[in-house]
Amino acid sequence: MSGIYIHIPFCKQACHYCDFHFSTSMKKKDEMVLALAKEIQMRKSEFKDEVVETIYFGGGTPSVLTTEEIQFLISEVYKNYKVAGNPEITLEANPDDLSKDKIIELSKSPINRLSIGIQSFFEEDLTMMNRAHNSVEAKECLEITTQYFDNISLDLIYGIPGMSNEKWKQNIETALSFGIPHISSYALTVEPKTALNKLIQTGKIAKPSDDLAQEHFSILVETLEKNDFIHYELSNFGKENYFSKNNSAYWLGKKYLGIGPSAHSYDGISRSWNVSNNTIYLKSLAENKLPNEIEILSKSDRYNEYIMTGLRTIWGVSLDRIATEFGNDYLDYLQKQAQKFIYDDLLFIENKILKPTRKGKFLTDGIASDLFYLNLEA
Structure with missing residues (x-):
């Protein structure tokens, strides 16, 4: 199984907490769509032996594209790659883009999964985060979307300064009231080069509290599990048969191809990433060059990535896989490092799975990070 990720580097406005690569100017949108299509064509040899089972439009805000532009990019994937019979095709979308007409258009397109950036149903939270939508739009878009799409995920942010536990519970309950089968939820984090960081430094917004975030996380897990959601990854909860196939492939170490500025790719041996600059990206593609850097992963790099992703998921870290893929030195080290966490009831081993x-x-x-092996040679 392999996936293709397509990064759409445009947003209507900049959310205060976001450090992803995007531009708020749409002037080069048409040019960018053609460049994305060109990169899709140029990299087909990398996936000549792969079957694409997921196509994921991320960003940025992919829903700023027209349905025709989205369908054009999907058709370019089909023209240049082997695609599975019923692939999961996800579009990240913001509520303010999801008018009834747009939702109906998308429902008739190959898109079969929507990931909607709600973040909060409270107006004051959305204003503080500088989201482009309001709470009314958030609810209205879900009312309509659920009539046309079955496979829907929504994002919620917890640990927002001043958000009480009761208010957080209301956010979760509101999400559940729409019958959504998948929820992704993240703690509000402060990245260095964001507006949020400046607002905190100037005292305009309080610094997020780790203790509050942990309380909210506990409420989230307990509430969603009571409502038959499976906590299959640290930040992701899905009902049975509604796990994100795209993201699950990342966490399970499957190959993926990243198309667009700042997009990352992984083939099991190396990782590559495109330049995080729209102008340079467009210029490179115009010159038939791929604007990316490649890093060959050492055995320690691959071990550390498996530890990081494995512990975050319901599938855990297989001790047998560690021994087979990395060797007994790594297995011995892992078991030794894990002991203190097992003793403190933070980790456990069951059926040779950590x-x-x-x-x-x-x-x-x-x-x-305490289980990473930093001293082994490649």
Whole structure:
């Protein structure tokens, strides 16, 4: 199984917390769509032996594209790659782009999964984050979307300064009231080069609290599990048969091709990434050059990535796979490093699979970094 990710580097406005690559100017949108199509064509040899089972439009805000532009890019994938019979094709979308007409158009297109950036149903939160939509649009778009799409995910942000536990519960309950089968939820994090960081430094917004985020995370897990959601990745919850196939492939170490400025690719041995600059990207493609850098991953790099992704998921880290793929030195090191976390009831081993306990889930990334092997040669 392999996937193709297409990065759409445009947004109507900049969210205060976001550090993804995008431009708020749409002047080069038409040129960018043609360049994306060209990169899709130029890289087909990389996937000549692969079957594409997922196509994912991320960003940025992919829903700023017209349905015709989206269909054009999908058709370019079909022209140049072997595509599975019923691929998962996801479009990330913002509520303000999802008018009834746009939703109906998309429902008639090859798009069969929507990932909608709600973030919060409260007006004051959306204003603080500088989201392009309001709370009314958030609810109205879900009311309409659920009539035309079955496979829908929505994003929620927790740990927002000043958000009470009760208010957070209301956000979750509102999401559940629409019958959505998948929820992705992330703690509000402060990235260095964002407006949010400046607002915190100048005292206009309080700094997010780790303790509050942990409380909200616990409420999230408990509430969604009571409503038959499976907590299959640290930030992702899906009902049975509604896990994101695209994201699951990332976490399980499958190959993927990243198209567009700033997009990353992975083939099991190396990782590459495109330049995070629209102008340079467009110029390079016009000159028939791929504007990317490539890093060959050492054995330690691959081990560390498996630890990081494995611990975040319901599938955990297989001790047998560690031994087979990386060797007994890595296995011995992992078991030794894991002991203190097992003792503290943060990790456990079951059927030769290492996983975080309920108590350890929120701390997964920090635990994983302590299990990394930094001193082995490639």
